[in-house]
Amino acid sequence: LISSAFYKSLALKDVPGPLITRFTKIPLLYQTINLNRTRYIHELHRKYGPLVRLAPNEISLNHPPSVGPIYNYEKTHFYNAFEAYGAKNMFSTPDRARHSSRRKLLGGEYTKAYMLRPENLTVINDRVRQMLKNISEINHVDVFYLFNYMAQDVISGFFFGDQNGSHLLQGHDIEVFDAWHMRRETFHWFAELPKLTNFLYSSGIASLLPSWRDAAAAEQFINDMTHKWMDRCDPEKSHLLTKLLKSDLSREQISAEVMDHMGAGHETTGTTLTFMVDHLSKNPEQQTKLHEELKNVDLDDFAAVDKLPYLHGVVLETLRLYSSIPASEPRIVPASGVTLLDRFIPASTVISAQPYSMHRQEEYFERNLEFVPERWNEPTASAKTAWMAFGKGTRGCIGQNIAMVTIKVAISHLYKTYETSKPTVLPASENMDFKDYYMITPVNDTCSVVFRKVEHGEKC
Ligand code: HEM
Incomplete structure (x- = not known):
């Protein structure tokens, strides 16, 4: 075992990076657990170039043309942290055939x-x-709360049938939202140090730490809630849950799948909308362009809304600069190894790319740090190659539609009805930098916005 680890470490010796990463993963673990992984890796790319070493057996790639094929490689054990009820789901399963x-x-x-079937659009329209x-x-x-509640109500209504899911916007079941958040406190520990974390829980040591105790209680609460939602459903009606119930999956496997879609389905969309509206509230000239575009559109005609170029650009730019999953998505180099940027990378090396860095590349995005919706009117081939907010390859986001x-x-209705701005005095807790739990949220989970009605296209 030692000689194999030594060989692998030696085989990566030409990959640039801090000297210490040749010997230990500790700096990477430290940054990850302190919610700073994405920014840390980004800085390493700025310093060392498109291929950097993160740990003895781990590298990060920031070279868009080479990234696509990597995302068809097998996933690492990192994804075990997304399992629930001891069962694998679509997101966590490494095995290709099962996936x-x-x-x-x-x-x-x-x-x-x-x-776009009427019954599904109705779920979205009603929540909006x-x-x-x-x-x-x-x-x-x-x-932040508003959009997360809305996204949770949409995904659960879609999954369980129109009336069977959550109704957080109407004030029901809102404890589940706090539970999702508490649960994240231990996410990186489970993902990066699963054996140690399980030992801390099984030995009772974890219960001495209030945030860890709360995270475990939150996990239990979400499990119970998931079952409550599942049991509310009419198995005779056709929606996603009934499809799972009719398959040969066990109840644990179904629950693990459901729980993952509920989590992935609300936090990502909620965060995206939060950063988008925060940005537009600070940039009135861009907001005005959106108002102008929406003025004469019939919002009941989604096909027309979908074609609006400025709205489309605003969404893609938000997903570029404020990706709700900006972090690295690790994969394992297959048995054949791979040659990247003239360096041979041996089998079993952990490799990843992160949307945060891919999306900030000057050579791929002109005015790379500016929010430019117009760039998506006629996007360059290089911009399309580098954009990976929904991941890439066979494991790309199934929920992107x-x-x-x-x-x-949501955005078309909001900006047809309202103009938004930031309050003159911001609450002391507001900080729109991000907390890096793999998925992100604003620091302190809050984002204040003032809404003013627009009557018939005129601001009042
Ligand atoms: C703005 C919204 C969203 C973003 C930015 C996003 C991002 C991503 C990314 C980057 C991946 C790939 C992860 C990887 O390669 O390791 C992914 C996968 C996935 N997403 Fe999303 N997602 C979003 C919304 C949703 C929604 C609404 C759902 C609803 C169920 C969802 C469910 C999933 C699932 C199940 C996978 C795993 C797919 C597989 O392994 O085949 N996501 N998502």
Whole structure:
């Protein structure tokens, strides 16, 4: 074992990076657990170039043309942290055949055509209308909560059937949202140091730490909630859950799948909308362009909304500069090894790329750090190669259609009805930098926005 680790470490000796990374993973672990992994890796790329060494057996790649094929490699044990009820789900399963059969089982329901069926669009439209109602009752809103509640209500309504999911926007079951957040406190520990973390829990040591105790209680709460939602469903009606119930999967496997889609389905969309509205509230000239574009569009005609170029650009730019998953998505180099940027990378090396760095490359995005929706009117081939907010390859995001449709429906209704700005005095807790839990949230989970009604296209 030692000689194999030594050989691998030696085989990566030409990959640039801090000297210490040849011997230990500790600096990477330290940055990860302190919620700074993505920024740390980004700085390493700025210093050492497109291929950097992160640990004795781990490298990061920031070279768009080489990234595509890597995302068809097998996933690492990092994804075990997404398991639930001791069972693997689509996201966590490394095995190709099992993954592909799970993906086939649910893929049809996540296509855009399926999404746009009237009964599914109704789920989204109803939640967006409820969200507008909530805004109309109070004009100064914490949009972080608002958008996360809305996204959770959409994905659970879609998965369990229109009325069977959560109704957080109406004030029901909102404890589940706090639970999702508490649970994240231990995420990196489970992902990076699973044996140690399990030992700390099984020995009772973890219960001495309030945040770890809360995280375990939150996990239990979410498990119970998932079952409550599942049991509310009518198995005779057709939606995603019934498809799973009719398959040969065990109850644990189904629950693990459900839980993952509920988590992945709300935090990502909620965060994207939060950063988008925060950005537009600070950039009134871009907001005005959106108002102008929306003025004469019939919002009941989603095909027309979907084609709006400025709206589309705003969404893609948000996903570029404020990716809700900006972090590295690790894969394992296969038995044949791979040659990257003239260096041979041996089998079993952990390799990843991170959207955060890919999306900030000057050679691929002109004015790389500026928010330029117009760049997506006629995107360059290089911009398309470097953009990876939904991942790449066979494991790319299965939920991207529901995410894009939800975001576009929500933003078009919001900006047809309201103009937004930041409050003159920001709450002391607001900080729109991000906390890096693999998925991100604003520091302190809060984002204040003031809404003012626009009547018939005129601001009042
Ligand atoms: C803005 C919204 C979203 C973003 C940015 C996003 C991002 C991603 C990314 C980057 C991956 C690939 C991870 C990897 O390669 O390791 C992924 C996979 C996945 N996403 Fe999303 N996602 C979003 C919304 C959703 C929604 C709404 C769902 C609903 C169920 C969802 C469910 C999943 C699942 C199940 C996978 C695993 C796919 C597989 O392994 O085949 N995501 N997502």
